[in-house]
Amino acid sequence: MGEIDANSEMLVRSKKCVNCGAVNHPSKVRCRACKGTTFEDVSVPPAGTVVTFTTCNALPRRLGDRKSQGFAIIQVAEGWNVLGQLDDADAIALNDLVEGRWEQVSTNDDGSPAFGWVFRKGGA
Amino acid sequence: MITMENTRVAIVGAGMTPFGRLETQGLMDLLSEASMSALESAAAIDKNIDSVFVGNMAAGELCDLCGIASTLADRLNLLPAGADRIENGPASGGSALRAGFATIRAGLADLVLVVGGEKMTHVPGPRVTSAVAAITHETAEKIYGVTLPSFAAMLARLYLDKYGYAMEDISAVAVKNHQNGSHNPFAHFQKEISLETALSSPVIADPLRLYDCCPVSDGAAAVVLASEATARELTPEPVFVTGSGQATDLQIVHERENPTFLTAVAASSQIALDMAGIQPSDIGVTELHDAFTILEILESEAVGFFPPGEGPRALVRGDTAVTGSCPINPSGGLKARGHPWGATGVAQAVEIFWQLRGAAGDRQVPNEPRFGMAVNFGGFGNNVVTHVFERGW
Numbered sequence: 001m002g003e004i005d006a007n008s009e010m011l012v013r014s015k016k017c018v019n020c021g022a023v024n025h026p027s028k029v030r031c032r033a034c035k036g037t038t039f040e041d042v043s044v045p046p047a048g049t050v051v052t053f054t055t056c057n058a059l060p061r062r063l064g065d066r067k068s069q070g071f072a073i074i075q076v077a078e079g080w081n082v083l084g085q086l087d088d089a090d091a092i093a094l095n096d097l098v099e100g101r102w103e104q105v106s107t108n109d110d111g112s113p114a115f116g117w118v119f120r121k122g123g124a
Numbered sequence: 125m126i127t128m129e130n131t132r133v134a135i136v137g138a139g140m141t142p143f144g145r146l147e148t149q150g151l152m153d154l155l156s157e158a159s160m161s162a163l164e165s166a167a168a169i170d171k172n173i174d175s176v177f178v179g180n181m182a183a184g185e186l187c188d189l190c191g192i193a194s195t196l197a198d199r200l201n202l203l204p205a206g207a208d209r210i211e212n213g214p215a216s217g218g219s220a221l222r223a224g225f226a227t228i229r230a231g232l233a234d235l236v237l238v239v240g241g242e243k244m245t246h247v248p249g250p251r252v253t254s255a256v257a258a259i260t261h262e263t264a265e266k267i268y269g270v271t272l273p274s275f276a277a278m279l280a281r282l283y284l285d286k287y288g289y290a291m292e293d294i295s296a297v298a299v300k301n302h303q304n305g306s307h308n309p310f311a312h313f314q315k316e317i318s319l320e321t322a323l324s325s326p327v328i329a330d331p332l333r334l335y336d337c338c339p340v341s342d343g344a345a346a347v348v349l350a351s352e353a354t355a356r357e358l359t360p361e362p363v364f365v366t367g368s369g370q371a372t373d374l375q376i377v378h379e380r381e382n383p384t385f386l387t388a389v390a391a392s393s394q395i396a397l398d399m400a401g402i403q404p405s406d407i408g409v410t411e412l413h414d415a416f417t418i419l420e421i422l423e424s425e426a427v428g429f430f431p432p433g434e435g436p437r438a439l440v441r442g443d444t445a446v447t448g449s450c451p452i453n454p455s456g457g458l459k460a461r462g463h464p465w466g467a468t469g470v471a472q473a474v475e476i477f478w479q480l481r482g483a484a485g486d487r488q489v490p491n492e493p494r495f496g497m498a499v500n501f502g503g504f505g506n507n508v509v510t511h512v513f514e515r516g517w
Binding site: 024025026032051052053054055056057058059060061062063066069071072073081082083084085089094105106114115116 | 249250251253254257261263264265266267268269270271273274277278279281282285326327328329330331332374376377378379383
């Protein structure tokens with residue numbers, strides 16, 4: 001994945017605790033590690049390594065007519081984790097490098113789109 | 125008599141409906157049947173019940189019902205008993221038991237009915253999947269359509285890689301629990317399966333297959349709790365609740381430092397064991413929350429029965445069989461007895477009550493166990509309720 005401008009929407013954004021440095025993704029009222037309440041913005045490119053993954057064949061209504069969907073926990077730069085969908089779980093192994101894009105991942109009950117990260121194998 | 129004094133708390137009666145696809149009974153029918161069975165078992169059918177606690181996860185979502193504890197009190201003519209529905213996801217039953225225990229122990233009630241139940245099989249599978257997926261984190265997890273089987277599968281993959289096991293080592297839980305379930309007349313599945321059957325069943329969320337996952341079930345279970353003085357009047361064989369623990373963990377699975385060690389299971393169990401003044405090795409019979417085969421393994425390690433990574437070896441040795449040194453899920457567990465969400469935590473207590481009384485029939489754990497344990501796993505392990513039980517005679 002090439003360089004991404006710091007202002008790009010194509011970044012995984014979260015909150016780092018000013019007191020202890022733990023990243024809370026997504027943000028919380030009090031830090032998961034130290035209960036601190038002051039945070040600073042952090043953002044990293046949507047790329048990292050596969051911590052674990054699965055392909056699920058029994059899906060909730062929000063995924064519509066899909067018959068199966070891959071999911072993975074990805075460790076991004078700075079060492080914190082995110083959950084995302086996988087493009088092709090059959091091509092994935094533990095510790096693989098992946099890169100992601102931000103797009104519609106499901107549909108809410110009211111018909112509105114829900115956006116999130118979708119990862120595929122690749123990256124340096 | 126309500127004394128406002130701390131007292132020991134005992135189970136004096138228990139009952140349950142069969143678990144399974146119960147097409148002719150609605151949720152209130154199931155709750156009523158289990159409750160009446162427990163009241164009759166306790167010889168308390170004509171006694172005044174001070175409080176009713178109903179463990180239920182999704183009456184609103186699946187049955188379009190609300191206020192079900194009030195409805196039950198009316199249907200059973202338990203008036204003017206206090207009545208509350210307790211919701212803690214799949215651990216709603218365990219939390220209802222804990223509420224009943226705490227109420228008597230605090231001196232606010234003398235005789236309490238705890239019942240858990242769920243009606244699930246009448247709605248389409250994706251709706252049930254959506255209802256349970258609603259306990260995942262709204263913005264970090266739920267939006268992706270991730271499910272509890274997905275999380276269990278991701279933990280299984282991590283565990284297999286970390287300790288060098290294959291799925292046959294994990295799926296052996298299903299073989300054991302189906303064998304136990306074959307001796308349980310209340311179980312959803314009452315037939316044995318082979319390891320080959322488990323390993324060739326359809327993939328639900330790889331590496332987990334159909335037989336690694338509990339079924340969707342209807343059913344209800346109930347116990348009657350009493351203060352020690354009243355328990356001694358009602359029965360010569362009370363089973364005391366000697367430990368009650370509850371603990372939470374990070375809701376978002378990807379935030380957990382070591383996802384394969386179930387921190388809330390460990391914490392809630394430690395609290396319950398400390399309250400009871402015993403060690404894991406003292407426990408003679410245990411019901412764990414095996415919604416997925418991997419969870420029985422992980423919970424058995426988190427409780428402290430086996431070191432991390434040793435659960436599958438203990439299983440293969442037969443330690444966790446009914447006749448083993450550490451019997452786990454003699455009822456068949458969620459895997460074979462079934463998993464009507466709100467009922468499960470209470471059904472676990474019912475099984476331990478029967479086991480400690482020596483009344484579990486062909487699945488009876490030998491050698492008259494004195495202590496039992498039940499672990500009810502709420503959310504995806506982020507709100508766990510554990511109880512310890514002891515024979516009172």
